[in-house]
Amino acid sequence: MPGTQTNSGIADLLASKEMIIVCGSGGVGKTTIAASLAAEAAVRIGGRVLVLTVDPARRLANALGLQAFGNSETQIPLDAFAGAGVTPRGELWAAMLDTKAGWDELIARHAPDDVLRDTVLANPLYQNITGRFVQSHDYIAMERLHEIHASGRYDLVIIDTPPSRNALDILDSPGRMMEFFGSRLLRWLTVPYRSRLFTAASKPFYQVADRVLGSRFLQDIAEFFVLFQTMEKGFVERAREVERLLSDPRTAFLVVSTLEAAPAYEAAYLAEALRERRLPLGGMVLNRTMPSALREPAAEKAAAQLRKAAQTGSLAADLSSVLEADPQVVRGVLTEVADRFHDIAMVAAREAERRSELERLAPFTVAAPSLDHDINDLHSLLQLGDHLWS
Amino acid sequence: MHLLNRQLLFVTGKGGVGKTTVAAAIAQLAAQHGRRTLVCEMDAKGALAAAFDCSPFPYQPRQIDSNLFGMAMNTEDSLREYLKLFVRIPFVGRIGPLARTFDFVADAAPGVKEILAIGKLCYEVRERHYDLVVVDAEASGHIVSQIGAPRVISELVQVGLVREQTAWMLDILEDPERTGLITVTTPEEMPVNETIELLDRVRERTKVDLAGVVVNRVLPALFGTREMAVFDQLSTPAAQGLMTRAAGRSVTAVVDAARMNEARRRVGSGHLERLRGAVPADTPMLYIPELFTRAVGRRVVSQIVDALSDELI
Numbered sequence: 001m002p003g004t005q006t007n008s009g010i011a012d013l014l015a016s017k018e019m020i021i022v023c024g025s026g027g028v029g030k031t032t033i034a035a036s037l038a039a040e041a042a043v044r045i046g047g048r049v050l051v052l053t054v055d056p057a058r059r060l061a062n063a064l065g066l067q068a069f070g071n072s073e074t075q076i077p078l079d080a081f082a083g084a085g086v087t088p089r090g091e092l093w094a095a096m097l098d099t100k101a102g103w104d105e106l107i108a109r110h111a112p113d114d115v116l117r118d119t120v121l122a123n124p125l126y127q128n129i130t131g132r133f134v135q136s137h138d139y140i141a142m143e144r145l146h147e148i149h150a151s152g153r154y155d156l157v158i159i160d161t162p163p164s165r166n167a168l169d170i171l172d173s174p175g176r177m178m179e180f181f182g183s184r185l186l187r188w189l190t191v192p193y194r195s196r197l198f199t200a201a202s203k204p205f206y207q208v209a210d211r212v213l214g215s216r217f218l219q220d221i222a223e224f225f226v227l228f229q230t231m232e233k234g235f236v237e238r239a240r241e242v243e244r245l246l247s248d249p250r251t252a253f254l255v256v257s258t259l260e261a262a263p264a265y266e267a268a269y270l271a272e273a274l275r276e277r278r279l280p281l282g283g284m285v286l287n288r289t290m291p292s293a294l295r296e297p298a299a300e301k302a303a304a305q306l307r308k309a310a311q312t313g314s315l316a317a318d319l320s321s322v323l324e325a326d327p328q329v330v331r332g333v334l335t336e337v338a339d340r341f342h343d344i345a346m347v348a349a350r351e352a353e354r355r356s357e358l359e360r361l362a363p364f365t366v367a368a369p370s371l372d373h374d375i376n377d378l379h380s381l382l383q384l385g386d387h388l389w390s
Numbered sequence: 391m392h393l394l395n396r397q398l399l400f401v402t403g404k405g406g407v408g409k410t411t412v413a414a415a416i417a418q419l420a421a422q423h424g425r426r427t428l429v430c431e432m433d434a435k436g437a438l439a440a441a442f443d444c445s446p447f448p449y450q451p452r453q454i455d456s457n458l459f460g461m462a463m464n465t466e467d468s469l470r471e472y473l474k475l476f477v478r479i480p481f482v483g484r485i486g487p488l489a490r491t492f493d494f495v496a497d498a499a500p501g502v503k504e505i506l507a508i509g510k511l512c513y514e515v516r517e518r519h520y521d522l523v524v525v526d527a528e529a530s531g532h533i534v535s536q537i538g539a540p541r542v543i544s545e546l547v548q549v550g551l552v553r554e555q556t557a558w559m560l561d562i563l564e565d566p567e568r569t570g571l572i573t574v575t576t577p578e579e580m581p582v583n584e585t586i587e588l589l590d591r592v593r594e595r596t597k598v599d600l601a602g603v604v605v606n607r608v609l610p611a612l613f614g615t616r617e618m619a620v621f622d623q624l625s626t627p628a629a630q631g632l633m634t635r636a637a638g639r640s641v642t643a644v645v646d647a648a649r650m651n652e653a654r655r656r657v658g659s660g661h662l663e664r665l666r667g668a669v670p671a672d673t674p675m676l677y678i679p680e681l682f683t684r685a686v687g688r689r690v691v692s693q694i695v696d697a698l699s700d701e702l703i
Contacts (some may be wrong), residue, residue: 026405026529027580124546220546261686262406294647298640305637306644315636322628325620333620334633336612337648343682344647350684370650374579374657 009364010388013282014041017252019149019245020158020282023170024256025266029287032375032384033256033368034160035060039092039378040385043081046089047155050148054097054141054162063377064094071098073153076378084379093154097162102140110234116227125224137162138173139242146242171277174243178236252282257358259289259351264358271361284362285388286355288370294348303341310334393602393674393702394420396570397515398562400525400598402533402588403574404581408606412574412678413526414441415694419702421458422695425521428514431462432507432536438462438526443687459520468506475513504539505556512559515568530573530588537563537571538596563598570601575665577608577658586668600673604698605662607680609655612648621648676701 014020014037022034031053038051050073053060064076076092104121111117120126138161145159161170228235245251253274257267267284274281293299309315316331323330359365368387375381393399399416403409410431417429428451431438436446439462442454449467451459514523528536535542540563544556563569573588575581585603592598613621623629624645633641669675678697683690 026531027407027578027584029580258406260406262408266405290650291643291646293640293643296640296643298638299643299647302637302640303644306633306641309633309636313636315632318632319624319629322632323620323623323626325623326616329616329620333613333617333624336617337621337624337645340612340651341644341647344651346682346684348647370654 009283010037010366011044013252013254014156015045017282018156018250019145019248019252020156021145021161021170021251021253022158022256023161023253023270025263028256028258028263030256031060031160032381033285033287033388034158035064035094036375036381036385037388038094038156038158039064039381040389041156041158042090042092043086043088043382044389045156048091048093048153049156049158050093050095050154051158051160052095052097052144052148053160054137061094063375063381064092066094071096071101080378084377084382086382090155097141097144099137099140102144106140106143106235107231110231110238112230116230120227123220123224123227125220138170139177139239141170142173142242142245143238146245149245171246171273171279174239174246177239178243246279252280254282254285255362256285256287258287259354261354264354267358268361271358281362284358284365286358286365286367289355289367290348290351290370292352294345295352299341300345303338307335307338310338393570393572394423394425394522396522396568396601398511398523398525398569399572399601400527400533400537400570401572401574402527402530404584405529407574407576407581409529409574410437410526411441411690411694412572412604412606413524414438414691415698416572417458417522417524418455418691419695419698420522420524421455424457426457427522427524428459428461428520429524429526430511431460431526432528434462434464436462441687441691463507463510465503465506468510472506472509502543504536505543505552505559508536508539508563509555509559512562515562516558530584533571533588534591534595537598541596566599570599572602572604573600574604574606576606577662579661582661582665585665589668600670602674602676603665603669604676604678605665606678608677609651609658609680611655612652621652625649
């Protein structure tokens with residue numbers, strides 16, 4: 001939507017929504033962006049702001065002034081803000097997403113009794129699924145967001161989504177959960193397998209499965225599904241609520257990307273997918289962008305002139321007397337600077353093309369510069385936030 | 391050329407670091423050296439085929455160059471093939487619904503889907519259909535579940551055909567003469583962190599050998615120490631004045647560009663130091679320079695082939 005770009009895009013978005021789902025390819029700085037936006041919202045907008053992250057990075061915890069943070073919600077101490085030279089209007093909280101603990105809580109909530117709960121928790125298949133089943137992270141993330149939002153404890157929750165095999169998994173995870181319980185397969189599998197009362201329809205399946213997998217494994221599977229089915233109602237209702245959350249008017253998605261090829265491709269794909277599903281794309285953050293001055297024709301011309309001045313003019317000699325350096329070395333440096341410009345400008349041009357492609361897909365885009373240092377304290381998180389804000 | 395003498399190479403890395411391009415280049419390099427090579431895309435998104443400027447690969451390998459074949463993994467096709475070859479199920483054509491059902495069990499039962507994929511790759515190696523199979527594998531977050539699947543299964547499943555099957559797969563996967571894992575990273579913080587974590591997990595949960603670490607998009611160093619001292623002073627007002635007079639006001643952008651390159655490179659070499667500390671001394675590290683190119687597809691692959699062959703051969 002060209003023409004609708006505003007500088008206040010991020011500010012408006014955070015002020016008008018209650019849940020921001022930050023998504024995008026791995027490695028683009030999602031976690032940092034989510035944390036810096038949450039810090040910025042706490043400082044500028046106020047209220048209680050929570051950043052829910054999947055990244056166990058100790059560095060981010062340190063940046064927020066914490067030793068570490070776990071599954072429980074922790075408030076960022078006010079002295080951390082004082083250290084960064086600001087007085088926040090509101091409170092900043094942080095929590096980490098622990099998939100295994102999330103699953104265990106779900107089972108505890110939906111299990112009809114303690115015996116059944118403990119049987120599920122001890123089932124070898126359950127233990128494997130919760131630890132390794134890739135898509136389960138996505139569902140747990142959305143589930144946790146729902147729970148926290150429903151608690152009413154926060155004015156704004158910013159969630160940093162897990163790195164997915166596929167960026168769409170997060171959108172489809174509640175639907176998959178419902179599909180799983182509604183599937184015919186689940187019914188087949190929960191036919192009392194051990195009593196050998198096969199229906200005609202499921203018989204060939206078991207014969208093959210038995211030869212391939214071995215009956216012991218099949219029994220584990222069957223037991224697991226029988227147990228799971230007792231929790232169907234709770235799970236399905238909950239998944240439906242979680243799914244509604246995605247399209248809630250108080251929710252917005254924020255896609256984060258760099259302007260490198262792979263992340264930008266993923267971001268475009270994600271923006272399209274949101275549109276197809278009629279889910280609200282709030283905006284896009286383009287992280288680690290290069291300055292636009294690199295793409296101006298004047299800069300290219302200056303590079304050519306610099307090269308010429310270094311080779312044939314008196315520039316190298318003049319500079320060498322000012323800098324008290326060997327004129328040969330100065331000439332070499334100037335030539336290298338001029339020669340290298342073309343390469344770096346090429347990267348900047350490549351990025352600019354991708355940027356204009358992405359700008360067509362989002363209500364607004366905002367760029368964060370490429371920083372030449374790592375973000376390791378609240379001060380630098382807020383500096384990044386300032387860039388996004390203005 | 392130890393790396394290319396293996397028979398099965400899994401190439402992994404964090405999303406966006408160039409894993410697919412590097413996998414394509416390794417396969418291309420092997421093929422150019424006369425090794426009959428199969429390159430396999432695991433996630434069927436078509437990125438590997440795109441690296442060769444091809445339309446998406448089918449499950450049945452298709453020749454894409456001399457000595458070079460491409461395929462895309464598909465667990466349903468793999469199951470079908472498996473049932474036909476090993477279980478000798480008749481009427482394979484009629485198992486469509488069964489395969490879908492199986493697919494669902496595979497989703498829930500960990501490792502089953504992965505083992506169908508790994509099984510197909512190991513089968514190609516065992517039958518010696520190719521000298522080398524290069525796998526554009528799952529991203530680093532999931533690779534351990536993939537290559538570790540036969541071990542998980544052999545622990546979970548006590549009896550049955552699958553358990554027997556895992557034995558020969560493990561023989562191939564855990565033999566460093568035959569199988570190796572290559573991780574691709576860039577000299578950036580998150581990719582390096584993820585690589586270091588991955589190396590630990592691979593060691594803890596699998597017995598697959600680490601064949602090499604590829605560092606992609608390494609920025610060139612522009613200056614030596616003496617040059618750097620001069621460059622640092624170019625931002626002083628006196629130097630700025632002289633340069634502006636000689637090359638116009640936009641010369642600042644030119645100097646800034648070089649400074650940005652240097653700053654990025656310096657941060658990057660710090661991360662590379664950390665990475666080197668975590669990689670075993672006998673594991674080769676291969677460096678691919680930033681290409682500063684607008685090209686995509688085959689041209690990029692061939693440039694990376696050149697860079698890799700400088701390092702490998």
